[in-house]
Amino acid sequence: MDKPEYNYAIVRSFVNWSILWGLVAILVGVIASFQMINPDLNFPPYLTFGRLRPLHTNAGLYGWGVGTIFAMFLFIVQRLCKTGLWSDKLATFQLWMFNATIIAAAVTLLLGYTTSKEYHELEWPLDVMVVILWVAFAINIIMTIMKRREEQMYISLWYMMASIIGVAVLYLVNSAAVPVSLFKSYSAYAGTNDANVHWWFAHNAVAMAFTAPPLAMFYYFLPKSTGVAIYSHRLSIVAFWSLVFMYLWTGAHHLLWTPVPDWIQTLAMAFSVMLIAPSWGSVINGYLSMNGQWHQMRENYLVKFLILGITFYGLQTLQGPMQSIRTFSAFIHYTDWVPAHIHMGTMGWVSMIGFAGIYYLVPKIYGRELYSIPLANMHFWLVLIGQLLWTIPLWVAGVLQAGMWNAMNDDGSLTYTFMETMVEMYPYWWARSIGGIIFMVGVIIFIYNLILTARGGTSSTAAIAAEGRA
């Protein structure tokens, strides 16, 4: 069989751009975190917290997150199908459409053009761009799968296809709006309906864009990195189908105790708890695949990123269902507990797997071994510590504030005014900002390492490692 011609150039471009947007997202996040500590750091009209926060989330989720997903999917699909991309031109179009969309998103969000819907702030002309982008991507991936030279579709391809379909359905339904002008529209749905549609979108965007794709990467890169196959194929099948079936019922756990009908809330709560099973199916499958390979945690930095990533996925998918229970939600919802939950997922799970995938790709896209493994290890520890210093203080802060909000005197009056509870948050917000800075330093080291690799530098350790192998 002739060797297929893989398009790695496009993968490299997506990796480079997604890292750039990732750095922007982290930087804006750190700035916004300081704005919460000191309101004098708001510079109206463009650089206020209310406008920077959506820029942070959009750059992170769509620039870094989806950018990495594009890179990884375009790589993995070629390898698993043993064929080049269906269309290289379409992939190039996708790259520039992606960057155009992210730049347009950054500009319009700073100008205040927003729908206000969390994680779907982009106004309707940008929605159109996103749809074109996603269709181009979907066609290329699906057509590549169609012309594959490997009959069996590996687990990663299932998650990729589910992601493509899922995001398309979610985004289209939640985009429905009536335009007033080029940059102003009103949602097609009102009030409680709008809330229910939106959180169906937002929660499942997490499922379809930030759970399924990292799992696709994990199932591909873990065996590739360790050299050992996934422990149980059957467990992968059960976990996959139950995950894609159950996730879609859970959006209303973001709306517990709101005017959304109780039965929807109860269904969401029940399915959220059930979701522990398929989530942990993948976690356990990952752990058991490490049987006899745990020594690689010491020796192989890729494995470290992957196993810590899946561990945070496991914690995330235990904490999430817990928060979906009415009584617990009544306590911690609206506090800093929730941003900490999200950041364990983004910084601890999605980013960790993304870093691992990029490190794995380095020899293929830059044509040489990584410049420095010690720097990669330092990157690992900084992003791990940064994330923990971000999340743990805010869980404490969330419990503290929730306790103060609920504290009552003997005569049935409230013990604390709102401001008395808010001022208690400042020390924890400082810890978060410091955690964010540490994470950012880790990512800057990562970028430095990649730049030196791309430029062809070889550090002494890499040379020794290369010699040892030869």
Add this chain to the structure above:
Amino acid sequence: MWEKKPVLFLLLATGAILVGTIVTMILPFAWVNTEHDRIETVTPYTALEQEGRDVYIREGCNNCHSQTVRPLVAEVLRYGDYSKSGEFVYDRPFLWGSRRTGPDLARIGGKYPDEWHYKHMDSPRSMVPKTNMPDYKWLRDNALDPEMIRRKMAVLGFPYTGEEIEALAGKNEMDAIVAYMQKLGTGIPWREAATTEIVGELKNPFMGDPAAVAAGRQVYLDNCAACHAEDLSGDIGPELTDMSAYDEAFLYEIIYNGITDGGMPAFSTLGSKKVWQLVNYLMYRE
């Protein structure tokens, strides 16, 4: 065999995704925002209020403020009556939010006089010293665009008159957002219903006890000084230097229940002990 057939796989995956979608996202349209949810007294936003809502959206206020009061004891005490589905039928989009860096605003309408909001939006820290809310004084510099607002009202299908649109000409975005604040949560007469009927005779438990007066001073600084000034000379609220015309029980009732149409918020959430300390501070301080 689905592992070898991508078209079949895509169909199966779409089916799996659609079941939960249909039950929890599509089906609710049959119940929500129907006659069942309807509340007679809830009205659409006026042109000025709707424009204020759009400023609220543009500035991302929803990133720090929620707009739903949950049916939980501490929450109803703090913010007011819990939110009903029928109150949101004119909200496109919904603005319930997910984080309370600042307080919930679902029931803010009518709590404070307009002047409080103007002052607070100009410089939140002048009213609430340790707040992290940014200043929005600059909204005063942005004049409204009546024609654009008319188009918005038409798209939303909300009733408006020519005079109402013309009247927007001299107004700015600050006027709009304050009007919007004052509309929030007023679709049902909950504030009147929440007033406490005081039964029996009110008796001052402290009778000018200096410790209570000192405690009352602190309660005053934390809760009242922003409107009545630190030295009681008055600002948004009236001067309070001479309270000899009031009787204890009457003063207690004003503080506890507020003056619904006079812009004085109810301070029942402080509890009766603190309210009595306030009364003692106002009447018996040296």
